[in-house]
Amino acid sequence: MADSVSIAAIPLLREKALAIRAHAEPYAKGIHVSNPSIALLAGYQVRVCDALVTLITDLDTTDEEELSADLRRLFHCILRLAKLSRFFVQGESPVLQSDILVPWDDVVKKVHPDAALIIRTQSAYEFEARVEIREVFEKSLPLQLSLRDIFRGFPRYFLVFNIPAIEAWNVLHQTLLAHEIGHFIYKCQRLDDIAFAILAKHLPDIKRLFDDAFVKGLAGVASHTYEQFQEWVSGIVASRFKELMSDIFALQIVGPCIVTALRDFGLPGYSLDFTSDDGTMFLYYPSFRTRFLALLKRVDVFFQSDGSGGNGNVMTQWCEDLKQWQAALLASGPPPTSPFSTVDNIVEECVDAASEKLEGSTCRWAYDRQIFQHEVLPLYNRIVEKIPPNELRCGEHQTAPASWQSILNAAWLSYSYNSAWALDVLRFPETRQTDSDPTVRHHALLEFNEFIARSLEMAIVHRQFLNQKSTMDGVFD
Amino acid sequence: MLSKQAIETLLDSEDAVHRLVITPLVDRDQQVGPASVDVRLGNEFVLINRQTGLVAIDPVQRTQLTENIPRYQTRIRVAFGHGFYLHPHDFCLATTFEYIGLPPDVGAYVIGRSSWGRLGLIIATATAVGPGFHGTIVLELANVGTVPIVLYPMMRIAQLVLHRSADQ
Numbered sequence: 001m002a003d004s005v006s007i008a009a010i011p012l013l014r015e016k017a018l019a020i021r022a023h024a025e026p027y028a029k030g031i032h033v034s035n036p037s038i039a040l041l042a043g044y045q046v047r048v049c050d051a052l053v054t055l056i057t058d059l060d061t062t063d064e065e066e067l068s069a070d071l072r073r074l075f076h077c078i079l080r081l082a083k084l085s086r087f088f089v090q091g092e093s094p095v096l097q098s099d100i101l102v103p104w105d106d107v108v109k110k111v112h113p114d115a116a117l118i119i120r121t122q123s124a125y126e127f128e129a130r131v132e133i134r135e136v137f138e139k140s141l142p143l144q145l146s147l148r149d150i151f152r153g154f155p156r157y158f159l160v161f162n163i164p165a166i167e168a169w170n171v172l173h174q175t176l177l178a179h180e181i182g183h184f185i186y187k188c189q190r191l192d193d194i195a196f197a198i199l200a201k202h203l204p205d206i207k208r209l210f211d212d213a214f215v216k217g218l219a220g221v222a223s224h225t226y227e228q229f230q231e232w233v234s235g236i237v238a239s240r241f242k243e244l245m246s247d248i249f250a251l252q253i254v255g256p257c258i259v260t261a262l263r264d265f266g267l268p269g270y271s272l273d274f275t276s277d278d279g280t281m282f283l284y285y286p287s288f289r290t291r292f293l294a295l296l297k298r299v300d301v302f303f304q305s306d307g308s309g310g311n312g313n314v315m316t317q318w319c320e321d322l323k324q325w326q327a328a329l330l331a332s333g334p335p336p337t338s339p340f341s342t343v344d345n346i347v348e349e350c351v352d353a354a355s356e357k358l359e360g361s362t363c364r365w366a367y368d369r370q371i372f373q374h375e376v377l378p379l380y381n382r383i384v385e386k387i388p389p390n391e392l393r394c395g396e397h398q399t400a401p402a403s404w405q406s407i408l409n410a411a412w413l414s415y416s417y418n419s420a421w422a423l424d425v426l427r428f429p430e431t432r433q434t435d436s437d438p439t440v441r442h443h444a445l446l447e448f449n450e451f452i453a454r455s456l457e458m459a460i461v462h463r464q465f466l467n468q469k470s471t472m473d474g475v476f477d
Numbered sequence: 478m479l480s481k482q483a484i485e486t487l488l489d490s491e492d493a494v495h496r497l498v499i500t501p502l503v504d505r506d507q508q509v510g511p512a513s514v515d516v517r518l519g520n521e522f523v524l525i526n527r528q529t530g531l532v533a534i535d536p537v538q539r540t541q542l543t544e545n546i547p548r549y550q551t552r553i554r555v556a557f558g559h560g561f562y563l564h565p566h567d568f569c570l571a572t573t574f575e576y577i578g579l580p581p582d583v584g585a586y587v588i589g590r591s592s593w594g595r596l597g598l599i600i601a602t603a604t605a606v607g608p609g610f611h612g613t614i615v616l617e618l619a620n621v622g623t624v625p626i627v628l629y630p631m632m633r634i635a636q637l638v639l640h641r642s643a644d645q
Contacts, residue, residue, distance in 0.1 A: 099520065099557055385493050386611065388576045391501045397489070399502060458574070461520065462501045464557045465631050472558075476517070476631050477507075 006067050013074055014056045020081050021049035027088045035101065037116040037158075038088055044154055045084060051150055052077065087118055087160060099457050102464065103404045104177055107253055108159060110365040111185050115157040119177070121165035159184055169446075171453040172415060175261035175408055178253040182246030185365070191245055194357065195238045195350050202346050206233050209342045236343055239284035241350040244294045248355070252366040254405050256299050257412035259292065259322065289329055290344055294351060296326035302369045314417055315377055367405040375402055379410035384418070388455035391462065401462035411452040479583070479639040481511050487580065487639075497639070498578030498611075503631075513636040515590070519572040519613060520630035522553045522561055560627040563598070563620045572613040574631060581609040585637045587616070593634065597622020600635050608642050 027042035056074065061067055101119055108117045161180045167173045199206075210229045250258045286294075303319040379389035379402055389410050394400040469476060479487070487497035488509075499516070502508060508515040529548050536542060550570075555561045563569060579585060584607055589600030599619040606614060616635060620626050628634075 387498055387578060388500060390576075397485070397505055399500075399505070401501060454576075457520075458501055458576070461557045461574070461631065462503050465503055468558065472629075475629050476633065 006064070006071055007061060009071055009075075010056060010059060010061075013071070013078060014053055016078050016082075017049045017052045017056065020078065020085055021046055021053070023085050024049070024088065035118060037105070037118050040116055040155070041084070041118065041158065042088055044150070045081060047150055048077075048081065087120055099460050099464075100171065100174070100453060102460050104161075104174075104181070107178075107181055107365045108184065111181065112157055112188050114155050115159060115184070116155040117159045117161065119161045119163060121168045122162040123165055124162070157184065169449065171449055171456060172408070172411060173261065173265055175254055175257055175412070176250075176265055178250035178258055179246050179262070181253060181365075182249030183242065185249045186242050186245050189358070191241070191354050191357075192238065194353050195241045196234075198346060198350050198353060199234050199237055202349075203230070205342055205346070206230055209233065233343060236284055237346050237350065240286040240290075240343070240347045241354075243285055244291060244347065244351050245354055247291055247295055248298060248351070251295055251298060252363060255367045255369075255372050255409050256302050256318070256322070257405075257409040259295050259299060260412045260416055262288075262291065262295070286344070286347065289333065290347070293326065293329055294348075296322055296329070298355075302372050304369075305373055314380060314413060317417065318413060367403070371403050371406060372409065375406035376409045376413065379406055380413050383410055383414040383451075388451065388458060390455040390458040401459040401466070404456055404460060407452065407456050407459060411448075411455075415448065478512050479641065481509055484509055484514060484639060487583065495580045495582075496578070497580060497583065499575050499637075500578075501575065508633070510636065513588075513638045515633045515636050516577075516587075516614070517574040518616075518628060518630055518632045518634040519574045520555050520557065521572060522555065522628075523570040524551045524553055525549065525568045525570075526551055527567070555630055557630055560629050562625045562627055563618060564625045565597075565620050565623050568617070568619045571616045571618055571628075571634075573616065573635070574613075576611075576613055577606070577637070578611045579606065579609055579639075582642050583639055584608045584642060585610075585639045587614055587635050588638055589635055590633065596626060598626055606637070 024042040024045035027038055028046045030036075030039045052074065059067060059070060101117075104119065105117045108115050159180075161177055163174065163177070206229070207226065210226055247258070247262070254261075299322055300319075303315070375392060378392055382389040389402060389407050391399045391401050465476065484497065487495070488499065488502070488505075490496040499514060502514075503517070508517075526549060529545075531545055531548060534542065534545070534549070553561065561569075577585075584605065587601040587604045587606060589598070593600060597620055599621055600616055601614075602617045603615075614637075618628070
């Protein structure tokens with residue numbers, strides 16, 4: 001017979017499972033839920049809770065050891081379910097305008113049709129992606145439950161993107177979500193194999209790096225064996241490769257504005273060559289210099305005009321500035337003796353191999369460079385005229401909604417070059433702040449952001465309207 | 478009052494200053510009428526709360542008025558395809574979906590569509606829009622009927638009747 005403490009825990013666990021279920025149920029029914037992914041996740045939460053309650057009720061209390069193991073597992077499962085419950089509240093934050101999130105969800109579904117997306121705010125000042133909520137469930141659910149039954153119809157990938165709460169209002173910074181989707185594309189493309197193959201080829205270089213490490217001052221290596229060091233370097237290479245590829249995918253998703261967005265978000269806080277060797281996360285991130293160089297090497301394709309769209313002055317200026325910045329970065333690179341240059345060289349080889357592998361493959365989620373060339377300048381001109389950049393003329397008396405990527409690019413272009421707004425504009429080759437009052441600048445930025453957010457929303461709703469008008473049974477007439 | 482042809486000419490004007498901007502005009506053929514332009518309902522609503530705990534709204538006490546607004550109003554966003562229920566005797570603020578930019582010599586009146594009026598929905602009490610106005614037009618919606626009315630963003634909710642300023 002089980003001990004009294006275990007027996008006493010049973011009703012408490014059941015009560016907790018019922019409480020989590022009660023919290024999830026309104027979301028599962030779609031009450032006050034604007035993101036259908038939240039309703040979907042809440043539905044599964046309810047289903048898991050139901051299964052847990054049945055399991056708890058039927059627990060075998062005769063075998064103490066078995067009961068104790070079951071309770072431990074149930075406790076962890078309920079803890080995870082409670083954490084998932086936060087997604088509902090944080091994913092329905094009023095600053096995340098539901099219609100603006102539609103295209104991100106659309107891109108995710110184009111990457112993998114069996115994927116769902118929740119975007120939520122968090123207090124930490126970082127953009128972050130998590131995948132595989134299913135795995136979270138699978139690892140923690142009690143063995144007695146039939147996972148196949150519970151997860152029937154559950155998306156293969158359930159992505160949760162965390163964006164810093166303090167930036168949630170900033171539609172321009174939401175551009176960085178493209179990098180997080182890049183992580184998902186990396187995962188779906190199974191690019192890890194490339195890194196492993198190239199690492200195997202570079203084992204002698206890693207050995208040399210290990211031997212030289214003390215001389216070149218790579219901290220933290222003194223206590224490592226060669227095997228540990230090799231594993232450590234492999235981890236860094238794989239991680240940096242993933243980050244760089246995610247940047248490159250982000251460039252394909254949203255176009256050149258990702259360079260500006262990354263610069264605006266990252267560089268005010270970190271230097272170009274910041275990498276830390278103290279074991280913090282930044283060891284696993286490439287330096288901003290490496291990231292920008294990888295992007296700048298590939299951004300050119302968007303500006304190569306087929307002649308039909310034409311390039312306005314400001315677009316030419318943008319392209320020229322990006323080229324100049326690339327040259328400046330190359331010229332002022334870190335010294336070649338840096339211990340990380342070996343790692344960076346291996347990573348670069350991985351990136352080149354991956355790019356070669358992916359060349360020519362069709363990407364339904366990619367932003368068409370011809371659309372970029374045709375739409376961005378007219379939209380930019382609308383911004384200059386203070387007209388929302390949400391639609392474009394497509395014939396006599398006819399207009400069509402602009403693509404959301406074009407709006408973002410036009411907005412970043414205006415943000416970067418329209419100095420009359422006195423924003424924290426990007427002045428190539430260095431980021432500088434204007435001399436104007438920061439409060440005035442911030443208000444101007446808020447106003448600009450609201451203008452762009454509204455324009456994006458209009459374009460997205462306009463497109464939804466055109467797609468769904470026929471199925472709405474005359475509601476709009 | 479501007480005719481359909483005059484409205485079309487203003488909409489297609491190349492002159493940025495004198496252009497009539499109504500964007501997006503998702504269904505121009507349907508929305509531009511003989512002497513008016515239909516506008517659609519936006520997706521943000523400010524509902525006036527029934528239970529506020531306020532004794533009265535005193536426009537003279539401006540600071541107090543600003544402080545009390547959160548108790549008095551609730552902001553609601555409605556995703557495309559979802560409905561907003563306006564209950565009998567409820568009042569809310571909404572906006573047009575379209576961004577309107579009037580030339581400096583053109584003004585407008587916002588008029589409710591008769592089909593809504595017959596259902597008990599009153600639209601816009603402050604109906605005049607001055608020449609040169611730029612922005613989305615705020616609509617004051619009131620359900621004076623006896624049953625709730627479901628409002629969907631993008632419905633054709635009102636019409637703009639445009640006119641030229643007299644001294645032009």
